[in-house]
Amino acid sequence: MLLPSSRDVRRPRPGPALLPVHAPPSWGGDATAAVLERCLARWRRYETATVDPAVSTHDDMLVDTPEGRAHYRHVGLSALRLITEAMLLTGRTDPRRILDLPCGGGRVTRHLVKFFPEAEIAVADLDARKVADVVAQFGVTEIKSSKDFSAPLPGAYDLIFVGSLVTHFDAPLFARAVNVMIDALAPGGVLVLTSAGRNWAALAGVQDRDAGLVPQRWWRAALALVGGKKASHRLRVLESDYARHGFGYTEVRSWTKLYGQSYGGSFAAPSWLMRVVEERNDALVIGLKERGFDNLLDATLIQRAG
Template identity: 60%
Template sequence: MLLPAPRPPRLVGCTPEGDSQADALGACAARWHAYLASEVDMRIDPCDDMLVDTPDGREHYRLVGLKALELLADAMLLSGRTRPGRILDLPCGGGRVTRHLVRFFPEAEISVADVDEGKVEAVTRQFGVRPVAASADFTAPLGETFDLVFVGSLVTHFDEALYVRALDVLLGALAPGGVLVLTTTGRSWAAEAQGRDVEAGLRARAWWSPAATWLSRGRYRASGPRSAIEGRYARRGFGYVQVNSWTRLYGRSYGSSWASPSWLMRQVEHRPDIRILGFKERGFDHLLDALMLQRLA
């Protein structure tokens, strides 16, 4: 006997009350005006490894912070919630985004977390924010909740199991009505990684010609990223390749992942307490996608 197909879950709980669109637009505009009139602390701590110390590199570093604010403003407009009281920046790194958050949300309590305790110490000292303890492998909840959580390039380095576990912990850290902005690598990033092999003249191994593969001295071998993209990513929408140097540095598998929009939606569509606000491809640093989710009250 055929079993009935599972019914899609109905969203439970009420949509948190927020500003009207007109009021939300006005509130976001006021934040932007105040932010642009303020002075962002652009002193870079030596621990910050995201800075390329050239004039172009410093400008790019600054613009990445601005793109984060644009995503948060998008999320505020979509949710109508423009006055977050508690904000989390994870991972904070050396403060690439934090330095902008303290100017854009001067009235909010801003917290930071990172696997590198030295960076957390430097950021809390420089910007007056508070540290939050977070499990490096996301096996434990954060222990507190936030109205707004921004996650820069983090899950972009996780394998599938760790990615799913991290997403669950991050959603659990949302207060009722809280919003998560998660940046991730999607189909555009996957196409670029695949294209690098094509441009280099590398092709996948030909099943019918092992001799030609051997004689080519590896020219027919695709790189690890391309193999992952043309294999698991093509089949399931998620691909991962480990980077050994990063894995040794962090003491666990760490590399590059690719998550398609459809795979991402499958991870959250079974959650009746989570509302999908939006998905913005190449919304962060012109490279990463951004998924915006809200916890229902």
């Protein structure tokens, strides 16, 4: 299977695919009410539980102020809302095996263990210190995954939640990761994938322009004309690759050195991401919610045929 890239958009689209029927195949009034009641029961039980507030010293996602802690909690709740929407769309409210990838310091994991206390929850992250802390604190199971998604994920999952991960990948790695994640779903399982879409791209452009930056290709002219304006590789990518193809990527050298592979920031328009999923006839896009995660990242809900 060819992997789409930010420069490979002129090849023919895959032929029309006969997609499988959504499960459950029909929703009568009683079935709909039952799904709603099961979702409501989960929320009521969750609200009576105590979410562990302790945050690992290795968790770099927490800003330790009252506002920062409130936001940290909001992000976890945002994940639960997306998962609830997936349950409503599929009618599947009792995932037995769940994967939180990447788990970080447990920003979402701490909520998953309370929302699905009966489920087997697995976690993975490139930072071994964070994984060790999450496993010890929340009693979840660590799995090993390849950082470049060159190998399958172990196991078959009813739910995979992916926070900010593909937001750091170039186009080939982004597409490969999405396919590996879909392959790791059990029949009927759901992938909740978050990505940096057009909202994030627009914010990035505004930030750089407000900072007085210019696209990198203008660097020499800007230096001569206005006396040393700083250049932005990100602006150049947004105005070229992203504008033309719906995908842009900028590498962060310090991250690349840290992880041993190209690592940075990606911008993926919903249309580009749909091209990735279109390559498969065993995956259904059941939802797209722009700014659905933390009111910043897009959330795409993908179900494996079953």
